[in-house]
Amino acid sequence: MAASEITTSATRWPSEVFYFAVCLASAVVLTWPLARVFTTRLAGGAGDPHLTLWSMRWMHDALISLQNPFFTKRLYHPQGTTLVFHTFDVPSTLLVLPLWGLLPEVAIYNTAVLVAFALTAYGMFRLARELTVDVLCALLSGIIFAAVPYHFAHLQGHLHLMSMGWLPLYAAQLLRIISGQARRRNAVLAGVFLALASLASWYHLLFAAVITAPLLGYRVTHQRTACLSTRFLQQLLVLAGTWFILAGPLLVAMIVAKHREEIIGAHDALVFSADAYSFFSPSAIQTWCLAGARASRLWGQKVGEHATYMGFTVLSLALIGATKHRLGRVFLLIAFLGAALSLGPYLQSNGKVLGWKMPYWYLEHFVPALRFTGVPVRVGYVLYFGLIAAAATGLARLRKLVPEARLSASLVVVISALALYEYWPCPVATSECPTPSIMRAWANDPGDWAVLDVSDGWRQMWHATIHRKPILGGYLGRVPKRLEDWMLTQPVIRAIKLPDAQLRLSRVDPQIHFTWTFPRDDGTLVGDRFTAKWSGTLLAPTDGVYNFWLSTTVGTRLQVGTRRAAGSMGVYSYGGRLHDEAGALYLHAGAYPLFLTAMEVDGDAEIHLSWAPPGGERQIVPAQALRASDGRPGLDGEYLQHIPPLSGLGRTQGRAALRQLAIRYVITSDADNSCVERELGLTEIYRGEDVRVYEIPDLDA
Numbered sequence: 143m144a145a146s147e148i149t150t151s152a153t154r155w156p157s158e159v160f161y162f163a164v165c166l167a168s169a170v171v172l173t174w175p176l177a178r179v180f181t182t183r184l185a186g187g188a189g190d191p192h193l194t195l196w197s198m199r200w201m202h203d204a205l206i207s208l209q210n211p212f213f214t215k216r217l218y219h220p221q222g223t224t225l226v227f228h229t230f231d232v233p234s235t236l237l238v239l240p241l242w243g244l245l246p247e248v249a250i251y252n253t254a255v256l257v258a259f260a261l262t263a264y265g266m267f268r269l270a271r272e273l274t275v276d277v278l279c280a281l282l283s284g285i286i287f288a289a290v291p292y293h294f295a296h297l298q299g300h301l302h303l304m305s306m307g308w309l310p311l312y313a314a315q316l317l318r319i320i321s322g323q324a325r326r327r328n329a330v331l332a333g334v335f336l337a338l339a340s341l342a343s344w345y346h347l348l349f350a351a352v353i354t355a356p357l358l359g360y361r362v363t364h365q366r367t368a369c370l371s372t373r374f375l376q377q378l379l380v381l382a383g384t385w386f387i388l389a390g391p392l393l394v395a396m397i398v399a400k401h402r403e404e405i406i407g408a409h410d411a412l413v414f415s416a417d418a419y420s421f422f423s424p425s426a427i428q429t430w431c432l433a434g435a436r437a438s439r440l441w442g443q444k445v446g447e448h449a450t451y452m453g454f455t456v457l458s459l460a461l462i463g464a465t466k467h468r469l470g471r472v473f474l475l476i477a478f479l480g481a482a483l484s485l486g487p488y489l490q491s492n493g494k495v496l497g498w499k500m501p502y503w504y505l506e507h508f509v510p511a512l513r514f515t516g517v518p519v520r521v522g523y524v525l526y527f528g529l530i531a532a533a534a535t536g537l538a539r540l541r542k543l544v545p546e547a548r549l550s551a552s553l554v555v556v557i558s559a560l561a562l563y564e565y566w567p568c569p570v571a572t573s574e575c576p577t578p579s580i581m582r583a584w585a586n587d588p589g590d591w592a593v594l595d596v597s598d599g600w601r602q603m604w605h606a607t608i609h610r611k612p613i614l615g616g617y618l619g620r621v622p623k624r625l626e627d628w629m630l631t632q633p634v635i636r637a638i639k640l641p642d643a644q645l646r647l648s649r650v651d652p653q654i655h656f657t658w659t660f661p662r663d664d665g666t667l668v669g670d671r672f673t674a675k676w677s678g679t680l681l682a683p684t685d686g687v688y689n690f691w692l693s694t695t696v697g698t699r700l701q702v703g704t705r706r707a708a709g710s711m712g713v714y715s716y717g718g719r720l721h722d723e724a725g726a727l728y729l730h731a732g733a734y735p736l737f738l739t740a741m742e743v744d745g746d747a748e749i750h751l752s753w754a755p756p757g758g759e760r761q762i763v764p765a766q767a768l769r770a771s772d773g774r775p776g777l778d779g780e781y782l783q784h785i786p787p788l789s790g791l792g793r794t795q796g797r798a799a800l801r802q803l804a805i806r807y808v809i810t811s812d813a814d815n816s817c818v819e820r821e822l823g824l825t826e827i828y829r830g831e832d833v834r835v836y837e838i839p840d841l842d843a
Contacts, residue, residue, distance in 0.1 A: 333384025415486020480524025686756025
């Protein structure tokens with residue numbers, strides 16, 4: 143390795159503080175308008191940010207009270223649950239630990255977000271400076287790294303994946319070890335940074351393995367005589383030992399816990415795999431290409447995760463760096479490995495699964511533990527890591543081509559601005575945190591009691607952050623299966639938690655000619671809200687054009703053979719009014735499969751299926767023209783009736799079951815809950831912020 147490729151000169155702390163301040167300022171600009179709503183709205187969408195904020199609150203309280211932070215009784219009451227699989231982002235959580243009580247909860251989380259962004263830029267700055275010995279190019283590379291689509295995709299809720307700065311800091315120290323210019327402290331620092339990356343997210347340990355292998359391969363290739371030197375091996379041992387001391391115990395605890403019982407919550411790797419098009423076509427994360435955003439809707443079910451657009455400016459810089467810089471080639475190889483692994487087990491192109499086995503398929507079979515994660519697209523981090531590092535060498539190369547200092551500086555600034563333009567994100571989404579005032583009071587109640595919260599998943603975690611009382615269940619990514627199974631065995635808990643139950647009805651309907659009033663008057667359908675599917679055979683008596691009409695107040699769709707004959711499942715544009723949806727098909731005399739779907743929403747409903755055969759008048763399709771599966775005239779009707787769930791325990795036993803679990807309050811969404819209101823007869827004590835709160839009286843009340 144050339145001495146010019148790695149700088150070993152020490153920098154003074156004042157300079158590093160200045161560089162970090164620049165990175166923090168860039169974080170504020172990139173995440174705007176987050177700074178404007180810093181104390182009132184949470185960065186990202188409703189969901190995972192609220193879970194992460196609960197985690198921060200719990201770890202603070204656990205450490206203050208000298209409890210194990212990786213086990214809690216505040217979730218899945220009364221048993222409690224392990225948190226070793228939970229994505230704490232331990233470094234960020236510890237960083238904001240002193241802020242509790244000084245800032246609002248929302249501001250504490252937003253502080254962690256801004257620091258994560260700044261650290262991402264700073265970490266890549268340090269790595270790029272090791273590679274190029276060019277402060278300006280390194281600083282610009284760090285800012286570009288903070289702006290990559292992957293970063294903003296996970297700003298929606300994955301703080302642990304937003305913490306992208308630890309691995310560049312690890313790699314910068316590893317480069318010194320590989321160069322042979324490192325001291326023992328560099329090995330210790332490399333182990334510390336790798337441990338911090340692992341404790342932020344165990345995905346980063348996988349990323350580190352992909353990054354480290356080519357760098358060690360570079361050492362073997364270019365320094366064969368020194369690759370097995372005692373000093374080099376000792377430094378690697380110090381690195382590994384430092385990592386294990388800091389992060390190893392938690393990893394061991396995860397392995398033991400998973401071996402002990404079944405843990406549920408793993409993702410589907412095929413759904414969370416990158417599409418080949420996503421490398422060259424922007425997603426909805428970027429602002430500049432709407433065409434790419436439209437295409438991204440085809441890329442699996444989680445568009446937000448498909449943030450692997452490389453950017454043509456950055457890719458060009460990386461190729462330039464790879465042609466002139468040996469380490470630039472290594473980092474471009476790292477980018478290629480990240481792209482290949484992010485494609486998941488099977489190649490997908492423009493929304494189609496082609497079925498070709500990709501490297502991740504083989505890696506997953508060689509390392510079965512990867513199936514527990516199941517999000518290959520997140521290896522896109524490695525793609526950007528290698529790409530930006532290689533681009534930094536290309537940027538420095540272009541600057542050297544222009545001898546005049548100001549002109550060369552202007553050149554790299556303009557090129558970096560173009561790269562930022564390609565990556566520039568849509569305005570950062572923020573979410574509100576409605577706080578029922580009653581829950582603030584609960585936090586000050588020293589009593590030992592619990593809450594049954596069946597509001598939205600993110601709301602229950604936000605509420606738990608405020609009131610800090612145990613809740614039944616919780617919103618965790620990985621949880622022991624026995625805890626979910628236990629809740630399903632508790633009739634009153636199941637009845638309150640489930641939004642509705644389902645009743646299936648099957649019958650043969652001679653005709654589709656119904657007018658339903660509310661309450662239902664046909665003697666078989668109870669309550670309200672159901673879907674119906676009719677299937678059978680349509681008998682066309684002669685060749686010709688058949689006209690069909692669906693007179694309906696609900697969403698309907700009629701299919702004859704393989705063609706849609708009439709109808710649309712969109713009902714809301716008609717406001718529940720009776721209207722005709724018509725269509726025509728040319729049919730030869732014979733039998734055709736017929737399928738009709740209807741979705742009833744609320745109140746009164748009608749559906750009438752009519753036709754006009756060739757030369758005939760409009761009429762309700764007669765039973766003689768229809769055949770059910772058993773040969774009878776008519777169609778097979780399959781009804782799925784949604785009915786309010788009840789526990790069957792009654793008021794006294796239902797209340798007693800809740801009290802035996804030490805539950806004092808029930809929180810529901812702002813909608814009727816039949817079990818709570820009708821069966822248990824609980825008194826509503828609070829309504830607001832889209833929730834309702836009910837109190838459970840004492841057993842002798």
